[in-house]
Amino acid sequence: xxxxxxxxxxCLQTSMKRIITxxxxxxxxxxxxxxxxxxxxxxxxxxxxxxxxxxxLFNNPASFKGETGNPxxxxxxxxxxxxxxxxxxxxxxxxxxxxxxxDENSNNKIDKNFIGIPKEGYGASKxxxxxxxxxxxxxxxxxxxxxxxxxxxxKIRNL
Numbered sequence: 641x642x643x644x645x646x647x648x649x650x651c652l653q654t655s656m657k658r659i660i661t662x663x664x665x666x667x668x669x670x671x672x673x674x675x676x677x678x679x680x681x682x683x684x685x686x687x688x689x690x691x692x693x694x695x696x697l698f699n700n701p702a703s704f705k706g707e708t709g710n711p712x713x714x715x716x717x718x719x720x721x722x723x724x725x726x727x728x729x730x731x732x733x734x735x736x737x738x739x740x741x742x743d744e745n746s747n748n749k750i751d752k753n754f755i756g757i758p759k760e761g762y763g764a765s766k767x768x769x770x771x772x773x774x775x776x777x778x779x780x781x782x783x784x785x786x787x788x789x790x791x792x793x794x795k796i797r798n799l
Contacts, residue, residue: 677784679728681792683717683740686724687761691744692716693724695794698737704777712736716743733788737780738765740794761796769797 696711703709741762751759768779
């Protein structure tokens, strides 16, 4: 049995492998470099430097209300000189709302008194806090564009 080596077929196969490899590399690189944004929330009006400030970013009203789903992203940040700064990275373009509370005793929940009024300070992205109720997604939503850095100033309400 005689084996024949065809130089043209070999070069064609090598060229095709290079083209396919280039496309795969291009696809992978473009996947990881999709325009991502960030959100920087400066949190003020904290009563003390105890515990941490917990901030959660939501991308739909149902999860903001706690009905279904989870927050899109959450962070816990230290409080220093009555100020905290929460930074969210790799955020795709979209509409979001932020909820923040000062977890003074670091127990991972907002403490309430016997009638359900928060004992720890809380806030939301646009500082729209109703007098006798929880903040809403619609009143506190904001838009994040591609490759943007959104800066928020959240003022904590202490009751």
